[in-house]
Amino acid sequence: MAQDYYQILGVERDATAQEVKKAYRKKARELHPDHNPTDEAAEEFKTVTHAYEVLSNAEKRRNYDATGHEDGRRAGFGGAGGGFGGFSDIFETFFGGGGGGGPMSRARRGQDALIATHIDLEDAVFGTEQTIDVETAVRCDRCDGAAMEPGTHPETCTTCRGAGQISRPVDSILGRMMTTEACPTCRGFGDVITDPCGKCSGQGRVRERVSFTVKIPAGVRDGTRIQLAGRGEAGVAGGPNGDLYLEIRVRDHDVFTREGDNLHATMAVPMTAASLGTKIKVETFDGEETFTVEPGTQSGHVITMKGLGAHRLQGTGRGDMKIMLNVTTPTKLDDEQRELMAQLAELRAEDVANGEIESRGFFSRLKTGFDNMFSHDES
Ligand SMILES: [Zn+2]
Ligand SMILES: [Zn+2]
Structure with a gap:
């Protein structure tokens, strides 16, 4: 362009x-x-x-x-499109306005429409069916879109004798010339409806609430738009329907967030469990899953469960579930616990409770800690 x-x-x-x-x-x-x-x-x-x-x-x-x-030119909804509009x-x-002579058809395509629908994350992962309830224009059932009373016929326009166009001279920057333009009497249609349909006031369509079921494919994301061909507004005078665009809005989940096709969660693990190792049960969208926390697991460690993420919208397979472990330090120790901690520290030659830590030896290049794969750090 x-x-x-x-x-x-x-x-x-x-x-x-x-x-x-x-x-x-x-x-x-x-x-x-x-x-x-x-x-x-x-x-x-x-x-x-x-x-x-x-x-x-x-x-x-x-x-x-x-x-x-x-x-x-603003692309988008309602635009008729088409070259040099x-x-x-x-x-x-x-x-010539009509693009090559002859009367125009009254029928016009209906408008596209955009509506949003809200689904849960689980439904986005696996796909679902959604009932859509929308007020739109539908074809008038009295005249079946013809816009005139049943049994009546339009009359040929007397101004243009059915041509839909009239010619007249105009002055343009190229000088005086003949131009054809839409007939003002019939507005270019070549005929006139003398008996418009009483139900749709000669529009061929009426407004109505309609409801239908839509299959939402597995893997849709927040913001995904699904095009439903022919589900938009009915056209004028029997013209074809527009399309309906369904914009998917995915509700936030309490536990999981979605990153690409993966599902992410953060889980708190007590210091003792992280140190000794344990097994943890997680309620996933696929049911209960158990994963192992190895002894000596550090805070920030990410457990990956293959294939438990979202289905891929395009393509096959599923993403993974990734759970970041957040090792929690115990607080509010009672006397006995404090004593045990102190003993442990002593045994590990980490007895610093009453002293000061030399920074050397404790600093490290904690790259992984800062390079955290989870953008939302809600520990
Ligand atoms: Zn009608
Ligand atoms: Zn006319």
Whole structure:
């Protein structure tokens, strides 16, 4: 998309508004369908006209000069999409608004919609089914989208005689020319509905609450959007439905957090258990699992349980469960316990309770401690 609009129009970057206009006029004449009725010319005409659109507008041009591209057309919901949407009158003047003559269809595609749904972490890990309840536009069942009373027919427009378009002369920057435009009487449809459907007021659709079940795949994350084709609003006058986008919001879990496809948790282990070794039972999403704490386990040690994480949304297999052990130092010792601790310290030649620790020998490069894999340090 990185097109140089100045190059396209063949002008210098400091060209005046007059020069830009002049250059465009020259190009447009060459490429005008009257002189050059090829598809390539039409394409180039679009490009040239678009460049002119930007450079002839002071604000757009300033923005283009500053950023190297024009302000992004906002992609997203409700956008009809389609090439040069919202594009200048000049183009329509040349090629006709309806894009090639003939009456337009009344039918228009329904809008896309976006709704959020909340699920638990466990459901994100394994997938689930969710009932969606949404107010939307649905096809009118009285007229079946036709927008007119059943049994009636639209009448051919008398203004345009069914063509949907009328021609009239206009003055453009290329001089006086004939232009076709949508017939104002029938709005380009070529016919007029004389008896609009009473239920939908001639829209072909009505608002209703609908509810349906959606399968949410295993491995979805907070923020994952699922596209449900045809679940958006019903179109106008029998047009196709838009799509519904379901945005997944995953509720926080008391114990586990998700990092990629892994599940993380922090667990407190008493100093004595960490020192002597033990087995610990954990309630996982797959049921109770037991893991071993080896004697001499340090605080910050991470136990990995393979394959107990989330299913991978794309691909197969599952992530891991990682449990970081947080060794807790006993507090509030009674006399007997304090005595035992002191004895232990003495036996281990760590008798520093009444002295001071020499920093040398105790400092170490605690890289692993700071390089902690858990970003949320909630010990
Ligand atoms: Zn109706
Ligand atoms: Zn008409």
